[in-house]
Amino acid sequence: MFVLFEETGKFLAGRILSETDASLQVELDSGKRVKVKASNALLKFEKPAPAEFVAAAQKLSEDIELELAWEFASEEEFSFADLARDYFSADASKPASLEQQAAALFRLYDSPHYFRRAGKGRFRKAPAEILQQALAAIEKKKQVTAQITAWAEELGQGQCPAPLREQLYKILFKPDKNSPEYKAVVEASRATHTAPLELLQKAGAISSAHQFHWKRFLFENFPKGTGFPTLQAPPVLDELPLAEVRAFSIDDSATTEIDDALSVQGLGSGTITLGIHIAAPGLAVLPGSPIDAVGRARLSTVYMPGYKLTMLPDDIVQRYTLQEGRNCPSLSLYLTLDETTLEITSRVTRLELVPIASNLRHDQLDSTFTEAFFEAAQTAPRADVPWGLELTFLHRLARHLKGQREVVRGKPENFNRPDYNFKLDNPTGQEPQGDETVSISIRQRGAPLDLIVAEAMILANCTWGQWLAEHGVPGIYRSQASMAPGVKVRMGTKALPHAGLGVPSYAWSTSPLRRYTDMVNQWQIIACVRHGRTAALAAPFKPKDAELFSIISCFDAAYSAYNGFQAGIERYWTLKYLQQNAITELTATAFKDNLVRADELPLVLSALGAQGLPRGARVRVKLGAIDEITLDISGTVIERLDTAPDDDAAVQAEEDDGESEMAAGPISIAVDLNEPSGDANSASEPVAVA
Secondary structure, eight states, X not given: OEXXXXXXXXXXXXXEEEEOSSEEEEEETTSOEEEEEGGGEEEEEOSSOHHHHHHHHHHHHTTOOHHHHHHHSOSSOEEHHHXXXXXXXXXXXXXXXXXXXXXXXXXXXXXXXXXXXXXXXXXXXXXXXXXXXXXXXXXXXXXXXXHHHHHHHHHHTTOXXXXXXXXXXXXXXXXXXXXXXXXXXXXXXXXXXXXXXXXXXXXXXXXXXXXHHHHHHHHHHOTTXXXXXXXXXXXOOSOOOBOSOOEEEEEOTTOOOOOEEEEEXXXXXXXXXXXXXXXXXXXXXXXTSHHHHHHHHHOBOEEXXXXXXXXXXXXXXXXXXXXXXXXXXXXXXXXXXXXXXXXXXXXXXXXXEEEEEEEEEHHHXXXXXXXXXXXXXXXSOOTTSTTXXXXXXXXXXXXXXXXXXXXXXXXXXXXXXXXXXXXXXXXXXXXXXXXXXXXXXXXXXXXXXXXXXXXXXXXXXXXXXXXXXXXXXXXXXXXXXXXXXXXXXXXXXXXXXXXXXXXXXXXXXXXXXXXXXXXXXXXXXXXXXXXXXXXXXXXXXXXXXXXXXXXXXXXXXXXXXXXXXXXXXXXXXXXXXXXXXXXXXEEEEEEETTEEXXXXXXXXXXXXXXXXXXXXXXXXXXXXXXETTTTEEEEEEEEXXXXXXXXXHHHHHHHHTTSOGGGGOOOOOOOOTTOOOOOOSOSSOOOSOO
16 A cells, blocks of 8 residues: 655655554655654555656646636635546546546645645635736746846847846846846856856946946945035124134145145244134034035045045035135134244134135146255245245245154155046046046155145144044044054044054044045034033034944945045056057066056056066066956066165065055956955055145
8 A cells, every 4th residue: 555645845655564543654665764644644545656656646737727726616625635526527426536636636736826725635725816916926927037038148149138238237236136137147147157247248238448437336335326405505603703814725726625725924033823724614514404414425525537526515615615815714723833943832723714815736836846946945035936935934844744753653754656647638527438538647745735735734633633632522533553564544533643644643624625524523623612621512522422433434434435436447547548658568666476566657467477576676567458347457577677676666565565456456346146036554644635
């Protein structure tokens, strides 16, 4: 005697070895013996053999028309034997054969949308409205499956369906693994044995490499678009005194968010008053206001060659920027110095209107205010050059301040490697398309005007950071415990030392139009100016304020993402520069593993033959193919240009070890085919200059 039984959702059949009221001992065709509960035994039969019986019943079950079976099934609960009798037997009084009963059982069990299980071998027919919904869902699933197959075939043939093109960035970077678009890419990728990005690129989904990088960045960081809501710039309500100074700013010509300016009084008198004046939107823009919400959502201005996304709307920026010819609301730090020793004897912070006499521009004046100019001006002051006397003093002070910091750092800052300026032939100033002509020029790090601004901003950020701590008012600080390898710059609310800069504390406060952290710190500083020792009670953010920690966390993530994009898009334009100027070879310096750095371009690449070269070794590299999508380029060392590496180059190479891997490309894009369903340990801190 044989038995058909259910075991963990499967139907099995075997020979009965023994039987009690509660269970059966059954031997399967495989020889395995199992204990079966009596309630799980559904049919007993004498012939044919179990495997033959089950196969015949399964084949017969395929012929059962579900619509007909559902139509004539009882409205009450019924067994599979009842349905087999009604479906197969001409005489309602005679039961169906055992094979027909098994066939009915299999068909009922496999059709939950028509029949619901009500117990072992018992069922109820699904209500008509539920059945229609289920059938519609099944039909829709069939259509979706067919659509996925069709899309996958198109991709495999080198064509990209429009729905996939529209979902490109979501598929690659934030996929919904249950979406048909994603499944089509996965299916096509498997079928063609091609990586998803390469597959989509071959299918024409990516028409412009520049747009690919730009749209990816917007998708990940500005999913709601880059437009601003309509906002009205509030006026500064404070009755501010007019400062008796003539201030000037130093920025690039493209800078519209002029945050900082300087003034010098008392030249030749023995006592100098240095003014560091910072735009004060914090006097009008209050925490929790609509403008604050916009700034907090963006957290920083995003920079890229030929374009930028400002943190605040342009009309808001223009209301508070330090524009020449205007008396601008400012947060001013005045430092009194001995003109001979440059010792700072007093520090005062004020809220006031500052007359901005000039907006000086780096690109127009760097060639005038050189090291040679200031060297000569120390003995023969140049009163005939506008701002020559003030800048000469400021350059002397900047060198003094830098020297003091380097004593604390324990080693000098290394400015051997230059910064680079990118300029696109884009007269309209609109969003670049990626095919503009690009020029790249060198701007030596630590150039005199850069040094003046950098040291003034470090001084202000350090001074105000200490001042907040003295008042018990929390701020947003950047700190670095030591300059040991691997010790990174951190953000927090405590005034801790910054070893990389050589200062006791450092609170970003000098770019409130461009960085949200600076706006937050400005609110805290304003509270100190207005309320003195009781500022901790009046400041917008209190000690251990959870909101302040949330701002730090969000800013850190956003700033890292923005810097990563800037590095990537600058690499794109560097590769474009190579193509536009037909550059096939360049000189470079080895600095890590098989990586080399171009001597005259902002480019790091892997080079065959560079492995094992000493740090700082100079080589000639032949360039390989460029991939504008992955930003990848490789090279081959064809000549060693030195017999021994230069010491300065070797030191610079050591410091380059901490650089982001983004500098060397390629970018990484991973789509899971198995499941179809802050600052580096740098020599110096970035300062408030852009």
